Amino acid sequence: xxxxxxxxxxxxxxxxxxxxxxxxxxxxxxxxxxxxxxxxxxxxxxxxxxxxxxxxxxxxxxxxxxxxxxxxxxxxxxxxxxxxxxxxxxxxxxxxxxxxxxxxxxxxxxxxxxxxxxxxxxxxx
Amino acid sequence: xxxxxxxxxxxxxxxxxxxxxxxxxxxxxxxxxxxxxxxxxxxxxxxxxxxxxxxxxxxxxxxxxxxxxxxxxxxxxxxxxxxxxxxxxxxxxxxxxxxxxxxxxxxxxxxxxxxxxxxxxxxxxxxxxxxxxxxxxxxxxxxxxxxxxxxxxxxxxxxxxxxxxxxxxxxxxxxxxxxxxxxxxxxxxxxxxxxxxxxxxxxxxxxxxxxxxxxxxxxxxxxxxxxxxxxxxxxxxxxxxxxxxxxxxxxxxxxxxxxxxxxxxxxxxxxxxxxxxxxxxxxxxxxxxxxxxxxxxxxxxxxxxxxxxxxxxxxxxxxxxxxxxxxxxxxxxxxxxxxxxxxxxxxxxxxxxxxxxxxxxxxxxxxxxxxxxxxxxxxxxxxxxxxxxxxxxxxxxxxxxxxxxxxxxxxxxxxxxxxxxxxxxxxxxxxxxxxxxxxxxxxxxx
Numbered sequence: 001x002x003x004x005x006x007x008x009x010x011x012x013x014x015x016x017x018x019x020x021x022x023x024x025x026x027x028x029x030x031x032x033x034x035x036x037x038x039x040x041x042x043x044x045x046x047x048x049x050x051x052x053x054x055x056x057x058x059x060x061x062x063x064x065x066x067x068x069x070x071x072x073x074x075x076x077x078x079x080x081x082x083x084x085x086x087x088x089x090x091x092x093x094x095x096x097x098x099x100x101x102x103x104x105x106x107x108x109x110x111x112x113x114x115x116x117x118x119x120x121x122x123x124x125x
Numbered sequence: 126x127x128x129x130x131x132x133x134x135x136x137x138x139x140x141x142x143x144x145x146x147x148x149x150x151x152x153x154x155x156x157x158x159x160x161x162x163x164x165x166x167x168x169x170x171x172x173x174x175x176x177x178x179x180x181x182x183x184x185x186x187x188x189x190x191x192x193x194x195x196x197x198x199x200x201x202x203x204x205x206x207x208x209x210x211x212x213x214x215x216x217x218x219x220x221x222x223x224x225x226x227x228x229x230x231x232x233x234x235x236x237x238x239x240x241x242x243x244x245x246x247x248x249x250x251x252x253x254x255x256x257x258x259x260x261x262x263x264x265x266x267x268x269x270x271x272x273x274x275x276x277x278x279x280x281x282x283x284x285x286x287x288x289x290x291x292x293x294x295x296x297x298x299x300x301x302x303x304x305x306x307x308x309x310x311x312x313x314x315x316x317x318x319x320x321x322x323x324x325x326x327x328x329x330x331x332x333x334x335x336x337x338x339x340x341x342x343x344x345x346x347x348x349x350x351x352x353x354x355x356x357x358x359x360x361x362x363x364x365x366x367x368x369x370x371x372x373x374x375x376x377x378x379x380x381x382x383x384x385x386x387x388x389x390x391x392x393x394x395x396x397x398x399x400x401x402x403x404x405x406x407x408x409x410x411x412x413x414x415x416x417x418x419x420x421x422x423x424x425x426x427x428x429x430x431x432x433x434x435x436x437x438x439x440x441x442x443x444x445x446x447x448x449x450x451x452x453x454x455x456x457x458x459x460x461x462x463x464x465x466x467x468x469x470x471x472x473x474x475x476x477x478x479x480x481x482x483x484x485x486x487x488x489x490x491x492x493x494x495x496x497x498x499x500x501x502x503x504x505x506x507x508x509x510x511x512x513x514x515x516x517x518x519x520x521x522x523x524x525x526x527x528x529x530x531x532x533x534x535x536x537x538x539x540x541x542x543x544x545x546x547x548x549x550x551x552x553x554x555x556x557x558x559x560x561x562x563x564x565x566x567x568x569x570x571x
Contacts, residue, residue: 057266
């Protein structure tokens with residue numbers, strides 16, 4: 001399940017984006033997942049049918065890379081280490097690869113729900 | 126003709142009345158599709174002012190034209206999937222709400238997307254078909270999650286008679302028309318069939334020059350009004366290439382082991398779509414097959430030749446530049462063998478001694494009925510009208526063809542049968558090969 005977000009609200013207001021951007025960057029850095037070589041989308045919980053379906057739709061390469069990052073991070077976590085600085089995930093590499101698929105799946109489910117519960121408008125026929 | 130004394134008074138009256146009106150009344154102009162061109166799209170239409178409409182996009186994308194094996198079935202299964210404008214689910218639900226039916230099927234030459242719906246819904250379904258043709262997204266996940274599964278399920282259903290007919294086509298035409306109509310589970314298509322290849326095939330196949338719109342029961346005014354705006358997004362020329370090689374008849378024999386079912390196909394060069402060879406159609410009627418009336422095997426040669434436990438039927442498979450007159454025999458192995466021998470014997474007797482006048486009349490009547498019922502009901506009329514239009518011919522002229530059937534004489538039929546037996550046959554046997562006969566044993570040249 002994709003996390004609730006205000007990103008669209010903020011993106012529409014340049015002044016707000018300008019104001020919040022440094023805070024967001026600081027927060028992302030402080031959460032330390034980039035120092036473990038992960039991408040933000042690697043943190044989405046897998047224990048969800050929608051996410052499992054989305055993972056099934058990744059290309060083989062994306063899927064392989066994801067597993068590699070997660071295993072490396074697990075190892076680092078065991079060793080109580082972080083990666084050397086040149087191997088940290090760079091901000092430009094930290095692109096959403098899973099959430100667009102997840103959003104599409106959620107939109108599908110929502111559409112299905114809407115179509116399944118159609119109510120004929122009174123007096124239309 | 127029919128012996129009058131054998132008929133009751135009522136039927137005599139009916140016959141008389143029909144005679145007065147003339148048989149030509151059966152071939153009213155409404156039976157034929159009228160070809161036009163609307164905004165660069167070839168359209169064939171006929172309107173009987175009925176309450177329902179059938180609208181079809183017929184594309185020159187049958188198995189014959191696929192550049193790689195399996196692409197036609199891939200494209201067929203991708204019909205009505207997600208488009209740029211709406212999801213597959215929405216397409217389904219909207220069509221359901223309007224009471225429409227959406228189907229996609231293919232023949233060896235054509236891929237048909239067909240919608241049947243209430244007359245007043247023409248704009249909606251015109252838009253839908255144009256959208257499916259030009260804006261389907263061919264997504265990877267749909268291919269893996271839905272399309273592939275359906276293809277595998279349909280592959281599992283391919284039975285011995287279909288395999289035998291495909292094998293007969295394969296030995297008769299090698300590539301092109303020889304490509305299997307539906308790949309069997311043992312056909313290696315996985316290395317060719319993926320969503321990208323299907324999308325490329327769609328770009329080549331779905332262009333204005335390569336499709337025809339066939340409308341049955343839609344007003345000309347409605348077609349003129351709606352085809353132009355909605356089919357604007359269909360490109361005039363396709364990108365990429367189709368397998369356009371001309372067909373050549375080879376002939377030969379093919380034997381395939383199979384468990385459980387037995388099928389023998391004995392095929393000869395037949396009549397192509399545009400060709401005026403009424404003898405072939407009448408010969409197919411004469412060979413016939415399954416009885417069309419109750420409590421009697423019927424007059425046809427094959428129904429009399431069929432041994433208990435086997436069914437036989439003859440069909441002329443007509444394509445744009447070739448035809449195949451095929452006798453298909455299915456059933457238990459021993460019965461199939463007996464029937465195949467009897468069928469060849471029957472054909473030989475036609476070639477040597479001709480047929481009695483009475484049987485000839487029945488065969489002509491049967492051929493006429495097959496033609497008229499084929500062009501009136503079911504999808505056959507739509508496919509033929511569309512295919513003819515794409516290949517540059519005009520839709521079937523029903524009245525003229527009927528007249529040609531009348532002109533077939535016993536001598537012409539005899540000559541036609543003789544020519545078939547002298548040429549090379551295409552024979553395919555599928556099943557228990559220990560029992561099923563070789564072409565040579567049947568007395569055929571391959």
